Amino acid sequence: MKALLQRWAPAAFLLLALGLLWEWASRSGAVPPYLLPAPSRIAAVLVEDFASFAPAWGFTLQVTFGALGLACLSGLLGAAAFALAPALERALLPLAVALQVTPLVAIAPLILIYVDDPLAALLVCAWVVAFFPILANTLAGLRAADAGLQELFRLYRATPLQRLRWLLLPGAAPYFLAGLRVGAGLALIGAVVAEFTAGAAGHQTGLASRLLEAMFRTDMPRMFAALALIMASGLGLQAAVALLERLWIGRWHGR
Amino acid sequence: MSPLLELEQLSLRFGALPVLQGLSLQLQPGERLALLGPSGCGKSTVLRVLSGLLAPGGGQLRLLRPLRFGSVFQQPTLLPWASVEDNVALPLRLQGMARKAARAQARPLLERVGLAGFAQALPHQLSGGMQMRAAFARALVNAPDVLLLDEPFGALDEITRERLGQELLAWCAARPELALVLVTHSVFEAMALADRVLLLGPRPSRVLLELDVKGQRSGPEWTRQDAYFALVRQAQQALADALREAA
Numbered sequence: 001m002k003a004l005l006q007r008w009a010p011a012a013f014l015l016l017a018l019g020l021l022w023e024w025a026s027r028s029g030a031v032p033p034y035l036l037p038a039p040s041r042i043a044a045v046l047v048e049d050f051a052s053f054a055p056a057w058g059f060t061l062q063v064t065f066g067a068l069g070l071a072c073l074s075g076l077l078g079a080a081a082f083a084l085a086p087a088l089e090r091a092l093l094p095l096a097v098a099l100q101v102t103p104l105v106a107i108a109p110l111i112l113i114y115v116d117d118p119l120a121a122l123l124v125c126a127w128v129v130a131f132f133p134i135l136a137n138t139l140a141g142l143r144a145a146d147a148g149l150q151e152l153f154r155l156y157r158a159t160p161l162q163r164l165r166w167l168l169l170p171g172a173a174p175y176f177l178a179g180l181r182v183g184a185g186l187a188l189i190g191a192v193v194a195e196f197t198a199g200a201a202g203h204q205t206g207l208a209s210r211l212l213e214a215m216f217r218t219d220m221p222r223m224f225a226a227l228a229l230i231m232a233s234g235l236g237l238q239a240a241v242a243l244l245e246r247l248w249i250g251r252w253h254g255r
Numbered sequence: 256m257s258p259l260l261e262l263e264q265l266s267l268r269f270g271a272l273p274v275l276q277g278l279s280l281q282l283q284p285g286e287r288l289a290l291l292g293p294s295g296c297g298k299s300t301v302l303r304v305l306s307g308l309l310a311p312g313g314g315q316l317r318l319l320r321p322l323r324f325g326s327v328f329q330q331p332t333l334l335p336w337a338s339v340e341d342n343v344a345l346p347l348r349l350q351g352m353a354r355k356a357a358r359a360q361a362r363p364l365l366e367r368v369g370l371a372g373f374a375q376a377l378p379h380q381l382s383g384g385m386q387m388r389a390a391f392a393r394a395l396v397n398a399p400d401v402l403l404l405d406e407p408f409g410a411l412d413e414i415t416r417e418r419l420g421q422e423l424l425a426w427c428a429a430r431p432e433l434a435l436v437l438v439t440h441s442v443f444e445a446m447a448l449a450d451r452v453l454l455l456g457p458r459p460s461r462v463l464l465e466l467d468v469k470g471q472r473s474g475p476e477w478t479r480q481d482a483y484f485a486l487v488r489q490a491q492q493a494l495a496d497a498l499r500e501a502a
Contacts, residue, residue, distance in 0.1 A: 148332040155306055155326050156349045166348070170336045252336045252377050 060206035067126030075134030126190030141175025266313035289445035292455030325394030331386035
């Protein structure tokens with residue numbers, strides 16, 4: 001309990017102080033409220049309009065988690081395939097790098113044209129940015145296996161699959177999770193950016209559309225409310241990955 | 256008695272660097288052989304040839320029959336995420352044995368090396384000496400014909416080293432047919448643990464001297480006897496001569 005307090009108290013105090021300062025600045029008129037609405041006002045809007053925000057939030061999360069799931073699956077499978085067949089890596093990795101270094105906003109319009117289903121198009125956009133860090137990190141982890149253990153597995157005539165299952169994959173877990181941490185943040189960014197580019201295409205829309213609508217109407221409290229939900233989603237994702245890390249590799253990694 | 260394995264005129268080079276030159280050795284069932292030599296003389300390379308990890312460049316390796324090897328390196332080399340029990344059971348799992356059966360077979364080995372109470376512990380929770388015990392248990396778990404030991408006490412402190420060496424002899428006594436090849440640069444360790452010692456010269460290595468330890472060993476407390484120290488001195492002298500010649 002004390003350790004928990006020591007860990008989080010400074011950040012909580014700073015946040016509280018900033019929030020109070022912001023509230024005061026807005027209420028006292030030091031900053032016009034139509035430029036910077038008070039936190040209490042934003043919270044009120046969030047509660048009042050939750051019926052409108054909830055489906056949008058759900059949609060954005062759906063795209064984010066869907067893309068992240070696909071990125072995990074393809075990143076893991078890709079890294080395992082590359083580790084088993086280096087020729088495959090030499091052929092495909094440049095392509096993956098090319099996809100990674102091209103800004104999402106530049107590829108998104110193409111994807112939106114090529115992929116008919118709007119949800120699928122957004123998923124592809126978010127996957128494109130989340131996939132590479134997971135692939136690259138996992139691959140680095142598969143390569144980092146201890147030389148002595150590699151020799152041991154050779155001595156006992158382990159098959160390539162046994163080596164992958166009992167040596168390479170467990171050893172790559174910390175690297176995969178580091179990639180997941182980056183990939184999770186990027187998947188959310190990808191989901192929001194792709195929706196910005198798509199505009200209000202499908203009948204279902206996410207938080208980015210709420211943000212755009214509010215912007216067109218210069219409805220500042222609603223803009224901040226949508227922004228708050230996006231930020232909360234990102235923080236929640238990071239916390240979830242941290243928890244996963246502790247449960248999965250906390251017992252042995254870094255000791 | 257026909258030898259368990261036989262290495263004849265082994266020569267090996269790494270690129271342009273000749274490592275071994277015309278090295279021959281035989282290993283009898285149940286025999287404890289030590290390869291003693293200065294570091295970098297290619298002792299570990301001989302082990303890798305014996306276990307089949309490295310093809311002999313020149314010369315021949317003959318096995319009496321397909322042999323099973325167990326190995327212990329200078330480092331414990333345990334899977335950090337797996338329990339001690341699962342680490343010890345690993346060679347069996349790699350042979351295709353089911354988890355439950357492999358664990359059941361690992362348990363008596365854990366007991367023999369004194370780790371029965373630590374079956375569920377992770378390697379990082381053990382001391383260095385205990386980790387080496389786990390490595391020995393793993394090397395013994397699949398009932399090997401030959402145990403290959405590559406400086407297995409090198410990373411341990413003096414007291415643990417001597418104790419673990421004596422315990423190793425006790426563990427091996429339970430399996431009289433188990434042969435053992437010990438690579439070491441410690442003259443004392445070689446004379447204390449081996450039946451026969453091959454003294455290797457500096458690179459490119461060949462056998463400088465063969466010492467029969469078993470024939471001189473009698474009774475307990477071997478490492479306190481004059482004959483033991485005489486052998487140690489003889490090996491040290493031969494090593495010093497060879498190094499002077501090379502320089």
